[in-house]
Amino acid sequence: MGLIHNSRIKSPWIMHFDNSSCNGCDIEVLACLTPLYDVERFGIVNMGNPKHADVLLITGPVNRRTARVLRNLYDQVPGPKMVIAVGTCASTGGVFHNCYNVLGGVDKVVPVDVYIPGCSVRPEAIIDGVVLALQKLASANL
């Protein structure tokens, strides 16, 4: 248990990427940062740069154009990294399952650690999911 490992769990930096979601989950991810839910009190900071991120929050189903972008972003996040699929579409494709341009859930393209169901996800559920991911990270033998 090194210093970096401890601080990563105390203060994970998050990057949010929207695949082709309906925005419902995205605004809830943003709502997590605002005063009522305020995830910054847990040390969670939202980053714009994948190279600074520890946790990848992904919303929306993967479509044929974002699959490449998602793969690219995932490769840029330094390890150890956690991928969280936020919402039903990100988990399975959800209501968009029969749309021609949708490949399905995020796990069709990158490995996923935590699935958060819900359409759209409540901010409490997102915070719960991040905590689950951190527990997984903490228990990992690094």
Add this chain to the structure above:
Amino acid sequence: MENIIQITKNDIVNEGKKLLDAGAKFVTAVCNDLDEKLEVTYFFSANRGVDLTCLRYTVGKDEEVPSLTGTTLSTLLIENEMKELFGLKVKDLAIDYGGHLMLAHDSPTTPMLKPKKAEAESKGEI
């Protein structure tokens, strides 16, 4: 729906320009798959957006049709969209996205077209 004016494909530029010059605003265009042909409807709104006027023409699936983008840029996205989702052959687009405005390189081509009735019947799907 009221105010549908049937025109031919060559009149669309003139008729559209006439409406726009009279103070109308382009709203959208809708393409319908009529099995053998494509039906294209342009919507214009006037009188503070309350009244709708439609210009409608029908063309064969392999006929070229003129673009309104020479007159107004507002039809740019929708004409590109009809071109790639329905395979409507719109010529002289101001910016031609080449079939990749919406669709990625590995997406299905012309996904909005319905299966041809004759073929579907022979397969016993109807």
Add this chain to the structure above:
Amino acid sequence: MATRTTVPFGPQHPVLPEPVQLRITYEDEKVVEVVPVIGYGQRGIEKACELNEYNKNIYLCERVCGICSYQHSESVVLATEQLWPLDIPPRTKFLRTIWAEMARTHSHLLWLGLFADAFGYESMFLQFWRIREKVLDILEQTAGHRVIQSVNVVGGVRRDIDEAQKKTVIDTLNVVRRESDDLVNVLINDYTVKSRTVGVGVMTKAQAMALGCVGPTLRGSGVSEDARLTKYSAYGELNYEPIVETAGDCYARMKVRARELFQAIDLQMEALSKLPEGEIAIKVKGGPPANETVARTEAPRGELYYYAKGNGTRHLERMKIRTPTFANLPAVLILLPGCQLADVPVNIHSLDPCISCTER
């Protein structure tokens, strides 16, 4: 000799949470050319609308856009009802109007926050979103969910607003009005905000009409146009007149939305006070007849067009969705060229882009 650089703005960018790419060519710090590249949000909802039964389309179309989800469900329901056409009870119409204006209140608060963030007012962003949570609370209490309400069905609505809820809604709206009044005053009168937005991204009346802009973007350029003038749902019985600003710059567009926020609260109050008694839904049997129609509603971002064509079965022949951002997007072609690099986010945000709407 100035050098030209092309910078991709997106598809993953901190300013816009949504995936869209703008290929912007700069000459030193000045934008000379811009090409919007969309398609990152393309799912194929219009095709799926033909594959689903008509009553499932409501849940699908709501998810065209999570911010104006209420107006999407209202439009798809109106379009399907107009195919028969069905006679909807008056109470339902008022309930739909109340929720639509509630959704507009939350959407405009969201936008004002994001816009403040675009020019660096982060604490103001947080303040607006703090107020917005109160609106989401009453939305959840009355309609059932914060974001995706699923309260509309073909033939009516699924929930009613009772007297106790009515009181909560009115009390909350009064608090929201008081608190947003303070913040909006700061936003409108602040020297720094004015210097960042006044005269930035000017679009004249003629340009806005020629590009087919809709909603607050169009009304900020001095055109008094609004789908609510078509008197759908209960708007015919409410005291409504569109809000118009004439300057056509980012400041004017901001002011339109700020004033519409208070107008939306007033409309909810008026509709609640006039809420008639009666049924909230009627029974519907069979599929919509072979017919075609257009439903037009005013979403927070502008006019929403749904074209529906039935064929007598429970599946629709065709559903076409024209969303407000799809109409507003060509405006970046004239707003951005000539502006400074630092003004690009302000200009883009002033249109209130919703990319998942655009691409469906």
